[in-house]
Amino acid sequence: MNITEKILARAAGKKRVEPGEIVQARVDRALFHEKAGPGFFENFESLNTPIWDKDKVVVVADHAIPPSNVYSANCILETRAFVRKHDLKNFFMGKGICHQLMAEEGFVKPGLVIVGADSHTVTQGAFGAFATAVGSTEMAWILAKGSLWFRVPEAYHILVDGRLKEMVFGKDIILRVFGMLGMDGATYRTLEFAGSAINELSIDGRMAICNMVVDAGAKNGIIEPDAKTHEFLESLGVAGGEAFRSDTGAHYAKTFCLDASRLEPQVACPDSMDNVKNVREVENVKIDQAFIGTCTGGRLEDLRYAAMFFRKQPVHPDVMLVVTPASNRIYKQAITEGLIKTFIDAGAMVTNPNCGACGGGGMGVLGENEVCISTASRNTKGRMGHVSAQIYLGSAATVAASAVAGQVADPREIL
Amino acid sequence: MKKELRGRAWIFGDNVDTDCITPGKYENLPLPTLCQHCLEPLDAAFAREVAGGDVIIAGENFGCGSAREIAPRALKELKVGVVVAKSFARTFFRNAIAIGLPLLVSRDAAEKCRPKDVVTFDICSARITNMTANTVLSAEPIPRELYLVLSSGGLFPSLKKKRAKLQGTVGRKGGI
Numbered sequence: 001m002n003i004t005e006k007i008l009a010r011a012a013g014k015k016r017v018e019p020g021e022i023v024q025a026r027v028d029r030a031l032f033h034e035k036a037g038p039g040f041f042e043n044f045e046s047l048n049t050p051i052w053d054k055d056k057v058v059v060v061a062d063h064a065i066p067p068s069n070v071y072s073a074n075c076i077l078e079t080r081a082f083v084r085k086h087d088l089k090n091f092f093m094g095k096g097i098c099h100q101l102m103a104e105e106g107f108v109k110p111g112l113v114i115v116g117a118d119s120h121t122v123t124q125g126a127f128g129a130f131a132t133a134v135g136s137t138e139m140a141w142i143l144a145k146g147s148l149w150f151r152v153p154e155a156y157h158i159l160v161d162g163r164l165k166e167m168v169f170g171k172d173i174i175l176r177v178f179g180m181l182g183m184d185g186a187t188y189r190t191l192e193f194a195g196s197a198i199n200e201l202s203i204d205g206r207m208a209i210c211n212m213v214v215d216a217g218a219k220n221g222i223i224e225p226d227a228k229t230h231e232f233l234e235s236l237g238v239a240g241g242e243a244f245r246s247d248t249g250a251h252y253a254k255t256f257c258l259d260a261s262r263l264e265p266q267v268a269c270p271d272s273m274d275n276v277k278n279v280r281e282v283e284n285v286k287i288d289q290a291f292i293g294t295c296t297g298g299r300l301e302d303l304r305y306a307a308m309f310f311r312k313q314p315v316h317p318d319v320m321l322v323v324t325p326a327s328n329r330i331y332k333q334a335i336t337e338g339l340i341k342t343f344i345d346a347g348a349m350v351t352n353p354n355c356g357a358c359g360g361g362g363m364g365v366l367g368e369n370e371v372c373i374s375t376a377s378r379n380t381k382g383r384m385g386h387v388s389a390q391i392y393l394g395s396a397a398t399v400a401a402s403a404v405a406g407q408v409a410d411p412r413e414i415l
Numbered sequence: 416m417k418k419e420l421r422g423r424a425w426i427f428g429d430n431v432d433t434d435c436i437t438p439g440k441y442e443n444l445p446l447p448t449l450c451q452h453c454l455e456p457l458d459a460a461f462a463r464e465v466a467g468g469d470v471i472i473a474g475e476n477f478g479c480g481s482a483r484e485i486a487p488r489a490l491k492e493l494k495v496g497v498v499v500a501k502s503f504a505r506t507f508f509r510n511a512i513a514i515g516l517p518l519l520v521s522r523d524a525a526e527k528c529r530p531k532d533v534v535t536f537d538i539c540s541a542r543i544t545n546m547t548a549n550t551v552l553s554a555e556p557i558p559r560e561l562y563l564v565l566s567s568g569g570l571f572p573s574l575k576k577k578r579a580k581l582q583g584t585v586g587r588k589g590g591i
Contacts, residue, residue, distance in 0.1 A: 035442070035483075036482075036483075036484075039484050039485070043571045046571065046575075047571075047574075069443045070443070071442065071443030071444075072443065117482065118481075118482055119480065119481050119482040119506060133482040133506050134482065134506065134509060134510075135482055135483070135484035135487075135506060135509060135510035135513060135514075136484040136510075137484060137510070137513035137514055137569065137570050137571065138509060138510075138513050138570070140571075141513075141570060183429075183430045183476060183479060184429065184430060184475045184476030184479065184502065184504075187475075187476055187502055187504065187505065188505050215479070215480070217476055217479060217504055217505070219505055272430065359434075359439040359481070360434075360438065360439040360440040361439055361440070361442065365440065378432075378434065378480060378481075380430075380432045380434050380435065380480065381434075381435060381456040381457070382434060382435065382438045382440070382455070382456040383434045383439070385440060387455070387456045
């Protein structure tokens with residue numbers, strides 16, 4: 001069996017599972033945020049049943065915080081009331097984006113089944129956990145029962161070998177994979193990443209990869225835990241978990257190989273995530289906004305690389321740069337390292353940690369025909385604001401380079 | 416769930432994402448108002464002209480992107496009769512079943528239907544017919560377990576139905 005099959009078998013209390021089989025799996029972590037919760041509170045209360053295991057529930061207010069309108073404010077109020085009523089201890093308000101906090105606050109361990117009412121819950125596959133998304137109604141179901149049905153997914157093996165060039169990151173790997181698979185290329189499947197380039201990646205880089213698998217339709221993404229995983233978790237005081245490894249001869253429906261040593265900085269062009277090109281092939285695209293943030297690209301490594309571009313050069317006068325760290329822990333470390341001062345001195349606006357401009361909810365909404373380059377995960381029509389706005393997606397280095405150049409730019413040519 | 420229903424076809428392509436079905440920038444609007452912007456980035460006339468029982472026919476990966484449940488909810492609120500697609504994104508599929516929005520997988524409907532064609536459909540038997548073109552379309556039957564949830568109106572209504580049935584049985588036996 002592969003890692004995902006082993007985790008689902010464990011959670012279903014079975015010796016083995018086969019792709020296509022439907023299993024009832026116990027859920028180890030249930031995550032929801034203030035925009036998903038209010039959609040199920042009423043349903044949950046109508047069951048008149050206690051929460052199955054309060055310690056396993058994580059609630060985060062992160063999507064629009066501080067709120068920019070009455071609706072968002074009410075979502076937070078309703079969520080806080082639910083948290084109080086059910087005495088939920090794992091509640092974080094304005095401390096960071098839920099997928100970052102899941103890792104930082106020690107809720108992730110290898111081998112767990114993690115279900116969240118947010119598509120980017122898949123991020124936690126970076127630690128060898130099975131992590132996937134559901135909607136609000138099924139989240140209410142989980143809170144009551146602590147289990148859910150899953151169809152065991154077929155697996156695609158994505159082998160990335162070779163040494164990455166300078167200024168090429170996990171984000172570039174996953175964008176290239178999108179170019180190969182297409183936006184529906186991994187629907188219902190698990191994407192298992194392996195190879196020397198994946199081993200070499202930082203935890204931040206691995207999280208960026210697993211974070212985006214949902215945007216190729218995948219049910220989950222997963223990376224085998226290694227010494228780096230354990231070191232990261234130990235640094236947070238997290239012990240335990242079960243580090244599953246795929247068996248030699250485990251079944252994969254398809255295997256894709258990617259030569260990391262030949263990969264260049266990538267960019268997904270409007271209006272789809274699989275419209276992927278080498279950055280240097282995208283010429284003369286002037287930008288109005290650059291956005292560094294989100295659960296895909298707002299981590300410390302992203303901020304460190306981005307800041308390198310602004311030490312000597314300011315943000316281009318025609319560009320509005322918004323920087324949104326993914327959590328307060330990242331934000332504080334970035335302050336300590338002087339990164340935030342670098343951004344501000346270069347002309348950026350630095351916001352508090354939240355989902356921000358990514359979903360068009362606030363803190364960087366795009367106007368008519370505005371062009372933006374972003375470290376986020378989605379560039380579909382209207383995602384960040386007006387339907388006519390155009391969104392390019394790249395690594396933090398590519399976005400920072402573009403912010404300096406005033407147009408979509410290859411980071412290797414700017415630094 | 417009524418056996419055979421009838422509506423006009425609304426045709427969409429591949430990868431219709433939940434950001435297009437219910438754009439995030441309108442999330443602060445109450446559901447009936449939000450519905451006025453449903454699918455706006457792809458077809459501005461849709462929300463204005465869609466009628467109860469109408470049918471959405473799309474290509475691959477319908478409902479991809481964000482897991483937001485408001486997307487199928489908006490289509491249900493607009494009284495869309497059924498969403499027919501070559502394939503669905505998994506969270507949209509699960510959410511649709513959970514809230515009771517009928518959907519069917521059909522490999523050929525998108526090719527065999529044109530905008531505003533009149534279509535009849537029966538969810539239980541997975542039968543879809545294009546009355547305008549007089550063609551029968553292929554469709555995969557919904558697994559029985561999921562059909563029962565759908566026909567009850569979703570996960571919670573089905574649970575309540577089950578509970579009521581259970582209580583009814585207990586009542587007849589005079590309680591435990």
